[in-house]
Amino acid sequence: DQQVKQNSPSLSVQEGRISILNCDYTNSMFDYFLWYKKYPAEGPTFLISISSIKDKNEDGRFTVFLNKSAKHLSLHIVPSQPGDSAVYFCAVKSYGQNFVFGPGTRLSVLP
Amino acid sequence: EPEVTQTPSHQVTQMGQEVILRCVPISNHLYFYWYRQILGQKVEFLVSFYNNEISEKSEIFDDQFSVERPDGSNFTLKIRSTKLEDSAMYFCASRLQGTNEKLFFGSGTQLSVL
Numbered sequence: 001d002q003q004v005k006q007n008s009p010s011l012s013v014q015e016g017r018i019s020i021l022n023c024d025y026t027n028s029m030f031d032y033f034l035w036y037k038k039y040p041a042e043g044p045t046f047l048i049s050i051s052s053i054k055d056k057n058e059d060g061r062f063t064v065f066l067n068k069s070a071k072h073l074s075l076h077i078v079p080s081q082p083g084d085s086a087v088y089f090c091a092v093k094s095y096g097q098n099f100v101f102g103p104g105t106r107l108s109v110l111p
Numbered sequence: 112e113p114e115v116t117q118t119p120s121h122q123v124t125q126m127g128q129e130v131i132l133r134c135v136p137i138s139n140h141l142y143f144y145w146y147r148q149i150l151g152q153k154v155e156f157l158v159s160f161y162n163n164e165i166s167e168k169s170e171i172f173d174d175q176f177s178v179e180r181p182d183g184s185n186f187t188l189k190i191r192s193t194k195l196e197d198s199a200m201y202f203c204a205s206r207l208q209g210t211n212e213k214l215f216f217g218s219g220t221q222l223s224v225l
Contacts, residue, residue, distance in 0.1 A: 041221075043202050043216035043217050044216045045216070049211070097167075101146075101155075101156075103153035
């Protein structure tokens with residue numbers, strides 16, 4: 001019973017190009033969506049979030065897109081940098097409920 | 112910037128022993144969480160804690176697990192009789208009150224049960 005899926009376990013991108021990480025969810029009641037980045041031996045750190053009333057949120061090189069009808073979330077990183085190499089988790093939440101995390105996508109940005 | 116701190120960073124224990132993992136959440140946060148990540152697997156929710164009581168727990172959080180906020184700053188996870196399958200990275204997290212407040216995570220405790 002996977003409520004949140006990240007179908008690509010890994011992704012490799014050249015430095016300077018765009019990285020696109022995808023996340024799909026099953027429950028239309030989810031209304032708050034976040035992306036976290038995790039380096040080895042560290043806890044997840046918050047990157048960017050979006051609520052269900054928006055379809056795009058941008059913060060510097062990071063943009064999150066939400067397609068509610070498709071129950072799909074994506075994170076765009078442009079331009080990608082070697083320091084972006086990490087595992088990226090999407091997390092979703094509905095009102096009054098706890099966060100549910102996806103399995104993560106390991107991004108490698110090649111110099 | 113305020114942060115969630117966890118101790119110890121690594122804990123090695125024998126199967127059947129009790130362990131206590133410690134966390135100091137961000138001081139003005141009101142919701143506290145434990146998550147874990149078994150090597151190669153996803154981050155799994157264990158328990159949430161608010162107003163000095165458990166607000167939600169997962170199926171993983173069975174009778175061998177307990178949480179406590181013994182004073183105004185610490186938040187602990189106790190595993191009474193550890194099993195091999197409890198080996199994982201355990202993350203504490205906290206957040207402010209509010210519907211869409213993001214979680215702040217600690218750096219984790221790597222628990223190894225031998």
